[in-house]
Amino acid sequence: MANYMDIIAGCKDKTGGIIEAYHAIQKEYNYIPEEALKEAAKAFKLSEAQAFGVATFYSYLSVKKRGKYIIRMCESAPCHVAGADEVLKAMEAYLGIKVGETTPDNKFTLELTECVGQCQATPVVTINSEPVFNVKPEMVPGILAGYK
Amino acid sequence: MTQEYRVLLEHADKINPESAADYIQVGGYKGLEKARSMNPKDLTEEVKKSGLRGRGGAGFNAGMKWSFVPQYPETKYVVCNFDEGEPGTYKDRIICQKNAQALLEGMAICGHAIGSNNGYIYCRGEYPFVVEMLKKAIGNAKESGALGEFNIEVRMGAGAYVCGEETALIESIEGHRGEPRFKPPFPGVEGLWRMPTVVNNVETFACLPYIMTNGADWFAGIGAKSYPGTKVLTLTGDIENPTYFEVPTDYLLRDVIYELGGGVKGGKKLKAVQVGGTSGAFIPSQNLDTPIDFDSMGAIGAALGSGAVFVMDESRDIVDIINRIAKFFEHESCGQCTPCREGTFRCKEIMERINTGRGSLKDIENLKVLARIMQKASLCGLGQAAPIPITSTLEHFEYEYLRKLV
Numbered sequence: 001m002a003n004y005m006d007i008i009a010g011c012k013d014k015t016g017g018i019i020e021a022y023h024a025i026q027k028e029y030n031y032i033p034e035e036a037l038k039e040a041a042k043a044f045k046l047s048e049a050q051a052f053g054v055a056t057f058y059s060y061l062s063v064k065k066r067g068k069y070i071i072r073m074c075e076s077a078p079c080h081v082a083g084a085d086e087v088l089k090a091m092e093a094y095l096g097i098k099v100g101e102t103t104p105d106n107k108f109t110l111e112l113t114e115c116v117g118q119c120q121a122t123p124v125v126t127i128n129s130e131p132v133f134n135v136k137p138e139m140v141p142g143i144l145a146g147y148k
Numbered sequence: 149m150t151q152e153y154r155v156l157l158e159h160a161d162k163i164n165p166e167s168a169a170d171y172i173q174v175g176g177y178k179g180l181e182k183a184r185s186m187n188p189k190d191l192t193e194e195v196k197k198s199g200l201r202g203r204g205g206a207g208f209n210a211g212m213k214w215s216f217v218p219q220y221p222e223t224k225y226v227v228c229n230f231d232e233g234e235p236g237t238y239k240d241r242i243i244c245q246k247n248a249q250a251l252l253e254g255m256a257i258c259g260h261a262i263g264s265n266n267g268y269i270y271c272r273g274e275y276p277f278v279v280e281m282l283k284k285a286i287g288n289a290k291e292s293g294a295l296g297e298f299n300i301e302v303r304m305g306a307g308a309y310v311c312g313e314e315t316a317l318i319e320s321i322e323g324h325r326g327e328p329r330f331k332p333p334f335p336g337v338e339g340l341w342r343m344p345t346v347v348n349n350v351e352t353f354a355c356l357p358y359i360m361t362n363g364a365d366w367f368a369g370i371g372a373k374s375y376p377g378t379k380v381l382t383l384t385g386d387i388e389n390p391t392y393f394e395v396p397t398d399y400l401l402r403d404v405i406y407e408l409g410g411g412v413k414g415g416k417k418l419k420a421v422q423v424g425g426t427s428g429a430f431i432p433s434q435n436l437d438t439p440i441d442f443d444s445m446g447a448i449g450a451a452l453g454s455g456a457v458f459v460m461d462e463s464r465d466i467v468d469i470i471n472r473i474a475k476f477f478e479h480e481s482c483g484q485c486t487p488c489r490e491g492t493f494r495c496k497e498i499m500e501r502i503n504t505g506r507g508s509l510k511d512i513e514n515l516k517v518l519a520r521i522m523q524k525a526s527l528c529g530l531g532q533a534a535p536i537p538i539t540s541t542l543e544h545f546e547y548e549y550l551r552k553l554v
Binding site for chain 1: 232233234235236237238241272273274275276277303304305306307308309320321322323324325326341382384385386390391392422426456458460464469472473475476479480482
């Protein structure tokens with residue numbers, strides 16, 4: 001796993017690159033650890049409060065620890081009418097967690113999202129940003145079993 | 149007329165979008181060559197003359213926008229708005245995945261017109277795979293020499309709908325919270341890092357090579373007179389062919405649904421269609437014989453917006469869908485200005501009450517007052533547009549609300 005110090009150093013020369021740095025940190029850690037956030041604040045000459053303000057503004061960034069696989073269920077109107085609610089219920093039942101929670105084995109985090117721009121095949125779920133198309137409730141166990 | 153008319157997507161799936169050589173083989177980068185042989189002022193005039201208007205939703209004349217950029221500052225920026233966050237929209241992704249080089253060429257053409265060699269593409273965080281592809285496409289175009297001195301950097305958003313607003317997008321590239329700025333000054337005068345900046349949508353930029361190659365008059369002659377060219381649409385919801393199409397802008401909404409779209413799914417009747425994404429108006433079936441162009445849509449109280457076409461069949465519960473949309477805006481409001489922050493919250497609260505059978509006539513009255521205040525007093529387009537789905541359904545589908553009241 002790449003050290004967050006190295007990751008931040010790699011983005012430091014990009015003006016305004018703190019969001020790029022956060023993306024790169026999340027790619028390794030799946031969230032932005034507090035120490036990494038403090039380091040980023042220093043590198044981009046922001047107060048910790050400002051750096052925290054940026055990290056918590058965007059829904060793709062998280063300052064809370066998350067699982068290895070982040071499942072995001074789209075709930076925008078096209079997915080909503082295609083049955084997103086039922087898929088979400090099936091997810092919650094299969095994983096035994098509610099939206100916003102992580103499974104005890106730290107494998108899956110379940111989140112809601114707005115449109116992910118794959119509306120040709122609704123409802124859509126993304127798992128670590130990879131879209132899964134035309135998801136039906138009965139497909140949920142099969143899909144998630146593929147993630148080890 | 150039931151055919152597509154492909155300009156931007158003519159070579160879709162036949163060329164590799166990453167490869168400048170592929171693109172050059174089908175006539176690519178000729179437009180840039182021609183643009184660079186012109187002086188910037190004439191180039192801007194040519195684009196103005198083509199009648200090209202912004203494809204992101206606001207429909208502003210592109211050449212006019214460029215003409216606001218002052219000449220004297222040394223540093224200026226060309227920014228591509230690829231934050232398409234309107235639910236039901238994925239046309240910019242399709243344009244990039246099919247014809248990325250046209251976007252790059254378009255940005256370089258704009259760069260020549262305003263005197264800038266600094267380009268940024270702000271791509272939404274939902275498309276990391278497109279970011280990778282764009283980086284390769286840029287690398288390839290630079291290597292081939294096609295872009296010359298013009299540089300393009302890709303920055304990735306992180307899941308904030310409001311960043312589609314140009315000043316919020318600029319704030320986000322600068323590494324800040326994506327909160328819109330007060331306008332004026334407009335970005336053309338004071339944009340990225342307080343320098344003059346042109347922000348255009350992916351589709352707007354991608355039109356430019358074809359305008360330069362075929363001439364402004366050619367473009368002005370396609371589709372609707374006041375909003376010429378083609379438009380890439382994405383069909384979603386209860387439709388037989390949920391896919392994308394490129395059509396001339398005078399194409400009828402009815403034909404989009406019943407010809408290209410193959411009709412309402414399962415042969416059901418149409419109840420409503422929402423054009424332009426989640427902030428668009430709901431259009432009842434009696435208004436289907438309207439061309440999709442900006443002004444024709446405006447004339448029926450709707451908007452072309454991003455070109456998303458969301459179809460709902462007769463069985464759909466309008467109030468439930470509006471409730472979902474109200475929740476969307478409450479979630480996406482950046483919280484900076486009060487009319488939007490409080491307004492979207494109250495809209496959601498009232499819609500939830502109505503949707504669960506606890507609403508009253510007073511709630512509907514309050515929604516109308518709230519909508520008026522939000523439309524007039526919100527700082528940016530998000531708060532101004534958020535009540536449109538509510539007001540348009542209260543106008544055309546009031547009975548759906550009334551039957552859910554206590």
